[in-house]
Each structure stands twice: as C-alpha cells, then as structure tokens.
Amino acid sequence: MSPLLGGARSIAAGFLEAQGQAPLAAAVRAGGGDDFPEVKIAIAALRVHGRELQRLRAALANYAESDFWDASTPEAALAYYDHGAIARDALAGREQTHRD
Numbered sequence: 297m298s299p300l301l302g303g304a305r306s307i308a309a310g311f312l313e314a315q316g317q318a319p320l321a322a323a324v325r326a327g328g329g330d331d332f333p334e335v336k337i338a339i340a341a342l343r344v345h346g347r348e349l350q351r352l353r354a355a356l357a358n359y360a361e362s363d364f365w366d367a368s369t370p371e372a373a374l375a376y377y378d379h380g381a382i383a384r385d386a387l388a389g390r391e392q393t394h395r396d
Contacts, residue, residue, distance in 0.1 A: 300346070301330070304338035311338075348389065355386035 305324050311334055312321035323329045367373035
C-alpha cells in the first residue's frame with residue numbers, strides 16, 4: 297500500500313466516523329472502500345498538498361545550502377540576487393524559475 301493511499305484511507309475513515317458511518321469507516325480502514333468518493337477526494341487533496349510541500353521543501357533546500365549564501369564577495373553569492381524570489385515562487389505555487 298502506498299503512503300498516499302494509507303493517508304487517504306485514514307482521512308476518509310475519520311470523516312466517515314464523524315458523520316456517524318462507523319461501518320463504512322471500518323470498511324475503508326480495512327481497504328475495502330478504495331472506490332468510495334471520500335477516499336478518492338482524500339487522494340486528490342493529498343496529491344495537491346504533496347506538490348505544494350515538494351515546492352516548499354525545494355525552496356528551503358536552496359536556502360539551506362551554505363554555497364547559496366557564501367562567496368568571496370557578496371555579489372558572487374546567489375542570495376545577493378535572489379531577494380526572496382525562490383520563496384515567493386514556492387509560496388505562490390510556482391515552480392522554481394531560477395537557481396543559478
């Protein structure tokens with residue numbers, strides 16, 4: 297089972313339980329409800345969230361690299377020219393437009 301499907305089952309089952317549908321929630325947890333709309337919606341939401349998380353992690357990884365900040369002269373450092381553009385792109389849902 298993929299982590300995505302496991303997470304979607306858990307979300308869908310929690311939703312179904314909150315709606316008073318304990319038997320359906322148990323079926324989803326047992327893997328018998330992967331065709332349920334609640335599971336499909338949860339998968340779609342997790343995919344969107346995963347892409348966003350991936351963009352944010354990529355931006356943070358750039359800022360975490362010491363060579364992004366360090367250079368013999370400030371003008372040689374990538375951070376000198378970035379001015380937060382990588383972060384703004386990630387927060388706006390855009391792929392990175394530059395790195396070097």
